[in-house]
Amino acid sequence: MLEIYIFYSKYLFLWLLLVFLFLSFSGLYEQKQGNFNVAKKKMYRQRWVIVGIHLNAFMILSIDKGNLLINWTSVYIGIGMLVFLCLGWIIFDIRFNKEDGFLWNCVFLLLVLSIILLQRLSPSLAQRQLVWIYISFTLSIFISHLFGAFSYLKKGSTIYLIIGWILLILPFFLGEKRYGANNWVEIGKISFQPSEIVKMVMIFYLASVFHTKKSIKQLVYPTAMIAGYVCILVLQRDLGGAFIYFMTFLSLLYISIGKEVIFLGGVGLASVASIFAYRIFPHVQVRVEAWLNPWKNIDSRGYQIAQSLFALGSWGWMGSGLTKGYAGYVPAVTTDFIFAALCEEFGSLFGIGVIIVFILMLVLSTQIIIETKDTFHALIGAGCISIFSFQSFLILGGVLKMIPLTGVTLPFVSYGGSSMFINMFMFKFIQWIGIEKELSGESRGKEVEEHSKKHT
Amino acid sequence: MKNIQKNIRRMMILYIGLFCTLILFFVKFMLWDRFDLISNPYNPRLRALNENVVRGEIRDRKGKILAKNKKEGEEWVREYPFGASFVHVLGYESKIKTGIEAQKHFELMSSREPWYMKLKHLILQEPFQGNHINLTLDADLQQKANQLIKGKKGAIIVMEPSTGKILSMVSYPNFNPNDLEQNWEKLNEDTKNSPLLNRATQGLYPPGSIFKLVTATAIMERQGWEDFYYNCKGEAFFNQTRLRCYGGKAHGEVNLQKALTVSCNTAFAEIGILAGGVELKQTAEKLFFNTPIPGEIIHNVSQFVVDEHSSKEEIAETSMGQGKTLVSPFHMALMVSTIGNQGILMKPYMVDSIENSLGKIKDKTVPSQVATIIPPEIAKELGKMMVEVVEVGSGKNARIKSVSVAGKTGTAENEKEEPHAWFIGFAPAENPQVSIAVVIENGGVGGQVAAPIAKELIKDILER
Numbered sequence: 001m002l003e004i005y006i007f008y009s010k011y012l013f014l015w016l017l018l019v020f021l022f023l024s025f026s027g028l029y030e031q032k033q034g035n036f037n038v039a040k041k042k043m044y045r046q047r048w049v050i051v052g053i054h055l056n057a058f059m060i061l062s063i064d065k066g067n068l069l070i071n072w073t074s075v076y077i078g079i080g081m082l083v084f085l086c087l088g089w090i091i092f093d094i095r096f097n098k099e100d101g102f103l104w105n106c107v108f109l110l111l112v113l114s115i116i117l118l119q120r121l122s123p124s125l126a127q128r129q130l131v132w133i134y135i136s137f138t139l140s141i142f143i144s145h146l147f148g149a150f151s152y153l154k155k156g157s158t159i160y161l162i163i164g165w166i167l168l169i170l171p172f173f174l175g176e177k178r179y180g181a182n183n184w185v186e187i188g189k190i191s192f193q194p195s196e197i198v199k200m201v202m203i204f205y206l207a208s209v210f211h212t213k214k215s216i217k218q219l220v221y222p223t224a225m226i227a228g229y230v231c232i233l234v235l236q237r238d239l240g241g242a243f244i245y246f247m248t249f250l251s252l253l254y255i256s257i258g259k260e261v262i263f264l265g266g267v268g269l270a271s272v273a274s275i276f277a278y279r280i281f282p283h284v285q286v287r288v289e290a291w292l293n294p295w296k297n298i299d300s301r302g303y304q305i306a307q308s309l310f311a312l313g314s315w316g317w318m319g320s321g322l323t324k325g326y327a328g329y330v331p332a333v334t335t336d337f338i339f340a341a342l343c344e345e346f347g348s349l350f351g352i353g354v355i356i357v358f359i360l361m362l363v364l365s366t367q368i369i370i371e372t373k374d375t376f377h378a379l380i381g382a383g384c385i386s387i388f389s390f391q392s393f394l395i396l397g398g399v400l401k402m403i404p405l406t407g408v409t410l411p412f413v414s415y416g417g418s419s420m421f422i423n424m425f426m427f428k429f430i431q432w433i434g435i436e437k438e439l440s441g442e443s444r445g446k447e448v449e450e451h452s453k454k455h456t
Numbered sequence: 457m458k459n460i461q462k463n464i465r466r467m468m469i470l471y472i473g474l475f476c477t478l479i480l481f482f483v484k485f486m487l488w489d490r491f492d493l494i495s496n497p498y499n500p501r502l503r504a505l506n507e508n509v510v511r512g513e514i515r516d517r518k519g520k521i522l523a524k525n526k527k528e529g530e531e532w533v534r535e536y537p538f539g540a541s542f543v544h545v546l547g548y549e550s551k552i553k554t555g556i557e558a559q560k561h562f563e564l565m566s567s568r569e570p571w572y573m574k575l576k577h578l579i580l581q582e583p584f585q586g587n588h589i590n591l592t593l594d595a596d597l598q599q600k601a602n603q604l605i606k607g608k609k610g611a612i613i614v615m616e617p618s619t620g621k622i623l624s625m626v627s628y629p630n631f632n633p634n635d636l637e638q639n640w641e642k643l644n645e646d647t648k649n650s651p652l653l654n655r656a657t658q659g660l661y662p663p664g665s666i667f668k669l670v671t672a673t674a675i676m677e678r679q680g681w682e683d684f685y686y687n688c689k690g691e692a693f694f695n696q697t698r699l700r701c702y703g704g705k706a707h708g709e710v711n712l713q714k715a716l717t718v719s720c721n722t723a724f725a726e727i728g729i730l731a732g733g734v735e736l737k738q739t740a741e742k743l744f745f746n747t748p749i750p751g752e753i754i755h756n757v758s759q760f761v762v763d764e765h766s767s768k769e770e771i772a773e774t775s776m777g778q779g780k781t782l783v784s785p786f787h788m789a790l791m792v793s794t795i796g797n798q799g800i801l802m803k804p805y806m807v808d809s810i811e812n813s814l815g816k817i818k819d820k821t822v823p824s825q826v827a828t829i830i831p832p833e834i835a836k837e838l839g840k841m842m843v844e845v846v847e848v849g850s851g852k853n854a855r856i857k858s859v860s861v862a863g864k865t866g867t868a869e870n871e872k873e874e875p876h877a878w879f880i881g882f883a884p885a886e887n888p889q890v891s892i893a894v895v896i897e898n899g900g901v902g903g904q905v906a907a908p909i910a911k912e913l914i915k916d917i918l919e920r
Contacts, residue, residue, distance in 0.1 A: 003578060004575070004578045004579065007574070007578060008575075251467050254463060254466075254467065255460055255463040255464055255467060256460065256463075258459050258460075258462070258463050295493070295496070298496070298498050299498070303498075306493075306496070306498060307498075309485075309490070309493060310493070310494060310496070310498070310499040310500070310501060312485065312486075312490070313485065313486070313489075313490030313491075313493065313494050314490075314494045314499060314501045314562070315501075316486075316566075317486060325501075326500045326501050326504060329500045348482065348486050351482070352479055352482060352483070355475055355478055355479055355482070356479075358475060359472055359475045359476075362468060362471055362472060362475070363468065363472070366464060366465065366468040369464065370461050370464055370465065375460060378460055378461075378464065379460075382464050382467060385467075385468070385471075386467065386471070389471040389474070389475075390471070390474075392475075393471070393474045393475065393478065396478050397478060397481075400478065400481055400482055400485060401485075402477070402478065402481045
């Protein structure tokens with residue numbers, strides 16, 4: 001019976017995801033039409049869909065395949081996540097009664113998928129991820145009370161810059177090598193990735209530089225500084241991080257200046273730099289070779305990407321069914337390659353649906369930050385979106401063998417504390433930008449604009 | 457601020473574009489690319505499939521079953537009704553998987569049944585039925601070829617030039633896959649006959665005179681080749697190296713046509729030097745020497761070593777088919793098919809279609825062109841010359857009444873005493889329906905040993 005249920009539940013999962021996407025799009029349409037109540041109803045219905053996916057998956061995960069007994073640890077994780085969902089929604093409904101419910105539903109959906117997949121692949125990691133989710137969420141809510149203060153730190157560019165340098169250089173002294181990259185810091189029992197935190201610091205730095213009009217000359221210094229960041233990351237072999245930093249810089253530069261030439265020039269520059277990096281660094285060559293032809297060295301360099309493609313391609317559009325796949329063979333499947341596991345067990349159509357969820361998050365968050373009148377806020381928001389989108393693109397493209405692999409996490413889905421915290425923080429900030437605009441109204445926006453005009 | 461909003465929107469569109477390329481790439485992967493890679497032995501899912509799927513059948517072009525699963529007590533056993541005849545093509549399922557069994561393992565072991573059939577299997581707790589594979593091979597022809605080559609060592613490949621379909625592929629000595637378990641060690645230790653080797657695709661032999669077709673193609677790409685004349689004295693010297701025509705026979709005055717018909721070595725040595733190492737190399741590589749042939753069929757790549765640095769005698773020897781050149785019978789069959797098909801190489805294939813347990817065709821191979829690798833006029837001219845070879849030249853033993861056969865014989869010297877016998881050809885010459893390559897290891901003279909076998913098989917097909 002369980003076999004039959006698992007076999008057909010993949011259709012149920014896909015159907016639920018489609019309903020989720022449909023509700024999002026129709027809800028957005030209603031919002032545009034001004035039918036906020038209808039939109040809200042759809043948003044509430046979406047929450048049921050998320051709970052549906054969660055309960056269905058944990059029902060399967062909670063039954064031991066061998067003896068059909070109930071696996072209680074799995075049940076507890078499931079309940080723990082369910083409690084988180086309910087708490088999260090209650091907090092949102094009481095404290096932030098806003099239309100960004102759709103955006104947070106997307107985040108929660110990804111979190112639910114993360115817990116399901118981790119529970120499936122490595123239950124001990126699922127436990128820890130659940131703890132990370134609770135901590136990150138609580139912390140981000142507390143910090144969001146301090147966000148107001150950031151408005152007064154527009155001039156803090158040098159401070160951000162220095163914090164960034166210190167954090168980035170830390171791994172050279174307190175470093176620990178993981179997955180071939182040298183970008184982890186270990187202090188006592190706590191270990192984290194400074195480059196994750198510097199992402200946020202860098203956004204603040206860039207926003208504080210760009211929120212006033214700048215001449216080309218004035219741009220040289222920040223450009224050099226970011227180039228320095230990127231170089232450090234390349235030296236630490238964190239190529240994915242380097243690309244994300246660079247793209248974020250380029251996006252913010254483009255947004256504040258608005259010249260396509262600069263953007264395209266930057267992309268050109270990055271291509272030239274990549275070719276140089278390819279020539280100089282053996283570890284880059286290894287990555288590119290594994291990408292071009294993983295089959296040549298399938299038992300060494302190409303192993304990971306080949307295993308990922310097997311996971312993606314073996315089962316067809318509908319996947320193997322939850323618990324039926326072999327994603328355990330893919331190295332780093334709980335972090336970088338979690339999308340391969342997702343597609344294997346939920347099916348490739350479901351995987352495409354999840355990519356659409358990412359697009360949806362991109363659109364929804366852009367809509368929020370576009371309404372703000374404060375340039376500083378808009379730039380910070382755009383920076384967050386840029387990091388989120390480009391990072392997702394890098395890892396999804398790597399897993400699909402569209403681009404060479406750069407080891408970064410898939411936001412909200414991959415296992416990892418630093419990554420979870422920063423992503424939660426970024427979306428909290430985007431939410432705050434939306435609320436801030438609402439609370440202070442247009443008058444404050446004007447004031448801020450005048451304030452910034454005075455500076456130039 | 458307005459500008460910033462506009463720019464943010466543009467950035468969003470850029471990122472949406474990136475995500476959309478991801479989706480498109482993913483869809484492309486799912487629709488096409490994935491099928492080429494999932495049967496890789498490194499895919500751990502292959503092992504898992506064994507438990508709940510009954511392996512599909514393999515059938516020939518008329519639906520005759522070549523391999524099927526049979527229940528013996530509680531266990532499923534793979535059975536090959538034609539025994540040894542198909543062993544190299546199909547491969548085997550036990551021990552190490554090879555051949556079609558290995559290449560199409562994933563299709564055979566996965567089930568493209570509709571959902572209600574799957575539900576039925578799940579409820580009745582019976583295994584799923586794997587997909588069946590229909591080949592382009594012809595069982596009757598395959599058996600006939602096996603009979604003809606019995607007792608010799610070598611390989612035969614029969615193809616359809618206009619489509620790239622492989623009709624028959626035989627390697628001898630062979631063995632019976634049905635009792636592989638008992639004989640495995642014996643087969644592995646038999647290094648003298650190496651029965652496990654698929655000579656048709658993996659065997660590499662010196663080509664002998666059939667290589668003259670490549671040399672001829674190289675010179676015919678030049679203007680004025682019709683005026684070529686050479687006075688054959690039965691032997692000639694190239695930098696102190698003496699090259700001889702077969703049996704030291706002096707052919708006298710020959711042009712290209714005549715040289716090919718009588719298979720004059722010294723004339724072709726001269727032609728090769730005229731064409732030059734660079735041109736020979738270009739032509740050979742265009743004809744897929746040193747290059748893997750596109751398509752699903754796994755093979756050893758034919759080797760050609762002459763280039764601009766080669767010495768005169770090296771070029772001379774290579775041009776007449778000796779030297780360091782090594783070719784696979786599969787490659788030669790494709791080369792001669794290309795000549796028969798107006799210079800167009802069709803992608804060779806053996807898997808015609810995949811169907812599910814209800815007999816519904818799920819995947820059909822459509823013939824596709826690789827490229828025009830010989831200019832059509834040259835291919836036509838070569839074809840005419842090859843007809844002469846069979847009518848009056850070294851290939852007389854392949855002559856069939858009422859049908860014009862085009863062919864070329866080869867007698868390849870090697871370190872052993874007896875040369876390898878070759879014949880490649882196609883028929884009917886005007887509108888080829890069949891092409892063939894035969895090689896008999898240490899069999900003797902090509903025209904006497906290989907040509908009669910080719911004749912029998914061509915007759916067999918055309919008379920049907």
